[in-house]
Amino acid sequence: MxxxxxxxxxxxxxxxxxxxxxxxxxxxxxxxxxxxxxxxxxxxxxxxxxxxxxxxxxxxxxxxxxxxxxIEPLLTDTQKAKRTTFANWVRHNFSKEQSMRILFSDEKMFDLNGMYNCQNDQVWAVNHVEADKNGGVEQKQQFPQKVMVSLGISSEGATPLVILDNGTVNCQRYIDEVLPVALKYGNSVFGDDWMFQQNTAKPHIHQLSQK
The missing domain is CATH 1.10.10 (Arc Repressor Mutant, subunit A)
Structure with a gap:
């Protein structure tokens, strides 16, 4: 060739x-x-x-x-505009050093069923019966027990967990149980120069919580 x-x-x-x-x-x-x-x-x-x-x-x-x-949350045009305004406000009013002194907080609901992904959690077997014997069945309660957990995160670490296990969380419970933990942590880590950042959940934006 x-x-x-x-x-x-x-x-x-x-x-x-x-x-x-x-x-x-x-x-x-x-x-x-x-x-x-x-x-x-x-x-x-x-x-x-x-x-x-x-x-x-x-x-x-x-x-x-x-x-x-x-999956992403569906945002309205008003929500998008507010987020853009907030982001621009942070850019023009905060230095990098100041942004490291922000304590972010949020709540999460957990239940006894936990998280399960059928796509990733698979059992290999010769047939369905054998798979069921080897853990191929995930049982879920229709109305499992639930507990809400609140946590704050900052550049220096995380606040202690706040377990909100009895009833729903209203503004008074938020004021009595969550805010004192955030205040104590923020003052102990950052002194008197720091910011508490929460989301727009109703207990957070209630007039008593804001006050």
Whole structure:
């Protein structure tokens, strides 16, 4: 080959010619993606009658990766405007040193069921019965016990946990149980020069809490 062509590169693939992952099929897959962004590889393979080659075309030929949809809160235009205004206010009124003296706080509801992701937590077995024996069943209570936990975070660490386990959290409980912990932590870590940042939950923005 070197004597005849000056190269050892093959003009054609040495394997058997492709009959499924052809240029025409790859173009059809690309066109399907243009028509609709959400494409199931199983449905795509069924429509084009190309078995599992649809996944190979998407990954190997088109260089694409499958991503799951992320869940984000739906913000109104008013909320977006307020966030932009707040961000600009922080940029123009806080130095980096000052921003390190902010104590952020939030609450989170926990229940006995906990967090479970069926996509990641899988059991490998020869059949469904064997899988169930080896922990393939996740039992959940319909009305599990719940507890709310409040926590503050700063550049210096975290406040002690505040367990709010009896009833709902109103402004009075927030004032009596959460704010004293935040005040004690902030004063002990930052002295008298720091800021407490809370969100817009109703107990937080109540006039008594603000006062």
């Amino acid at each position: 070197i004597a005849e062509t000056g190269s050892i590169e093959l003009s054609t693939s040495p394997g058997r010619p492709r009959i499924i992952r052809t240029k025409n099929t790859i173009q059809k897959v690309k066109n399907s993606l243009k028509r609709k962004k959400r494409v199931s590889t199983r449905k795509l393979a069924s429509e084009l009658k190309i078995s599992r080659s649809a996944q190979r075309i998407l990954k190997n030929d088109l260089g694409l990766t499958s991503y799951k949809k992320r």
